[in-house]
Amino acid sequence: MRKLIALRRERGQRLESQGSASFAIDAGAASGKLVADLRHVSFSYGEQVIVRDLATHVLRGDRIGIVGPNGSGKSTLLKLILGELAPTAGQVVLGTRLQVAYFDQHRGRLDTEKTVRDNLSEGRDFITVKGRTRHVIGYLRDFLFPPERIDSPVKALSGGERNRLLLAKIFAESVNMMVLDEPTNDLDVDTLELLEDLLADYDGTLLLVSHDRTFLDNVVTSTLVFESDGRVREYVGGYEDWLRSQPQTGTVRTPSTKPSLRLVPAAVDAGKPERPRKLSYREQRELEGLPGMIESLETEQTQLHAAAADPAFYQQAGEKIAATMGRLETVDRELDDCYARCEELESIVGT
Numbered sequence: 001m002r003k004l005i006a007l008r009r010e011r012g013q014r015l016e017s018q019g020s021a022s023f024a025i026d027a028g029a030a031s032g033k034l035v036a037d038l039r040h041v042s043f044s045y046g047e048q049v050i051v052r053d054l055a056t057h058v059l060r061g062d063r064i065g066i067v068g069p070n071g072s073g074k075s076t077l078l079k080l081i082l083g084e085l086a087p088t089a090g091q092v093v094l095g096t097r098l099q100v101a102y103f104d105q106h107r108g109r110l111d112t113e114k115t116v117r118d119n120l121s122e123g124r125d126f127i128t129v130k131g132r133t134r135h136v137i138g139y140l141r142d143f144l145f146p147p148e149r150i151d152s153p154v155k156a157l158s159g160g161e162r163n164r165l166l167l168a169k170i171f172a173e174s175v176n177m178m179v180l181d182e183p184t185n186d187l188d189v190d191t192l193e194l195l196e197d198l199l200a201d202y203d204g205t206l207l208l209v210s211h212d213r214t215f216l217d218n219v220v221t222s223t224l225v226f227e228s229d230g231r232v233r234e235y236v237g238g239y240e241d242w243l244r245s246q247p248q249t250g251t252v253r254t255p256s257t258k259p260s261l262r263l264v265p266a267a268v269d270a271g272k273p274e275r276p277r278k279l280s281y282r283e284q285r286e287l288e289g290l291p292g293m294i295e296s297l298e299t300e301q302t303q304l305h306a307a308a309a310d311p312a313f314y315q316q317a318g319e320k321i322a323a324t325m326g327r328l329e330t331v332d333r334e335l336d337d338c339y340a341r342c343e344e345l346e347s348i349v350g351t
Contacts, residue, residue: 003200033060034095035177035205036081041090042230043073043080050076052230053090060095060176063199063206065216067239068226074209075181077224077232081207082179101175103166103183110166112155116145119154120169129172143168144190160188167195176204184212193280200282213239279348287345290338297335304328 035058043051050073058064058081066074079085083094102109110119121127121136129139137147143164154162170178178199184192192215199206199219210216216223217238224234225242235242279287307313307324314321 035060037093039091041080041087041092043076044088049230051232054232056234058205060205063219063221065220065223065238066209067223072226078179078181078207078209098177099175100177100179101170101173103170103180110154110162115151115153116165117150119165127172140168160191163187163191167198171198178204178206180208182209184210184215197280197282279345283345290342294338297331301331301335304331
């Protein structure tokens with residue numbers, strides 16, 4: 001969360017520095033940093049305006065959420081940003097060396113007749129992930145697959161398992177841009193929290209369409225919101241940050257001709273119960289590793305105390321004495337932090 005807050009602050013500073021200046025960027029000078037530059041882009045279907053005069057740009061590492069009612073044009077905006085649709089007016093300038101991966105909510109990239117292993121690695125026992133060679137069993141264990149499920153056919157998997165397999169397949173690819181169009185639909189809680197943790201560690205550019213406001217708050221650094229008459233505005237932060245910036249009524253009219261259709265807080269995730277607080281995938285792994293870390297630190301602490309109690313200890317060079325005592329202070333502090341963190345995580349398990 002600290003990393004996410006820092007990224008939001010950085011994104012906010014960039015937005016403020018833009019002011020009303022031209023969005024034209026020297027694509028050559030920004031090579032590798034520019035992902036997409038939208039220069040006063042508009043798009044219409046006949047007489048219906050979907051996007052009106054949108055001027056913004058996406059830089060490498062941006063994590064942008066797209067929010068709006070059903071039918072407002074969120075998927076259309078994704079296609080405009082990616083250059084798959086030509087704007088009715090304005091211009092979209094794409095950056096170079098873009099490698100894009102889609103999270104397909106229909107799981108169309110999975111071959112249901114093949115096994116989990118074959119879908120991921122085409123039958124090989126090892127795959128390369130971020131330049132490292134990983135055994136398929138170990139890699140899939142990170143995605144909550146027990147070893148006995150690895151050679152099961154995909155058609156025998158549950159919906160949550162298929163989603164996790166698709167995540168494993170996408171994150172094994174070498175991509176610098178990820179596009180997630182309604183990825184939270186039909187996800188179980190474990191897979192949803194796993195996806196949040198994976199995206200927290202993802203260094204590339206992210207475009208995310210979702211109605212899950214908690215998911216948006218935990219992942220994105222800025223939000224593009226469909227407002228009235230095809231207007232799309234960008235706000236720093238997630239869904240709650242956008243909501244706080246709105247007037248007390250908190251409503252935004254959609255481009256639909258039906259005036260009663262509005263985007264309100266309850267409509268964003270209508271029908272979805274509030275998710276109970278439980279340990280995320282990363283927190284569970286952290287809790288499992290804390291006892292071993294505490295044991296290691298306690299052993300080192302005992303050794304350092306024994307060394308400092310030896311009369312010969314103070315006959316050493318001053319630098320060595322200072323280094324040992326400094327390390328002892330660090331170990332004491334790290335132990336206190338581990339104890340506090342362990343207590344915090346266990347209190348969540350007990351609720």
